[in-house]
Amino acid sequence: MFKQISDKLDNLGTGLILGGILPMFAFLIIYLVRFRFFEFSRFLFIITSTEVLPKLLSLCVVPNLAVFFIFIWTNKYYSARGVLFATIIFSFIILLLKVIL
Numbered sequence: 001m002f003k004q005i006s007d008k009l010d011n012l013g014t015g016l017i018l019g020g021i022l023p024m025f026a027f028l029i030i031y032l033v034r035f036r037f038f039e040f041s042r043f044l045f046i047i048t049s050t051e052v053l054p055k056l057l058s059l060c061v062v063p064n065l066a067v068f069f070i071f072i073w074t075n076k077y078y079s080a081r082g083v084l085f086a087t088i089i090f091s092f093i094i095l096l097l098k099v100i101l
Contacts, residue, residue, distance in 0.1 A: 015082015
């Protein structure tokens, strides 16, 4: 039964969703742990005006590495592809932010 559920989770969509949500969750954790005394809108204004946003987003993508390797080690190659694709999308966003900011 667990094998059937595990096999159903081995698809590109699972990896894309997990690879997209995890960096946002990491961003929220960084905000709550380090900058909770700022209002969230003020926090966003500060990190965009000081050009820290691309660097912070780069750090938020790092947890995708752990998820990617977990999928590889458990032979969930389609989910690993989804995480990799989400990471590439985040990389392009970070590159655009570096050019714009």
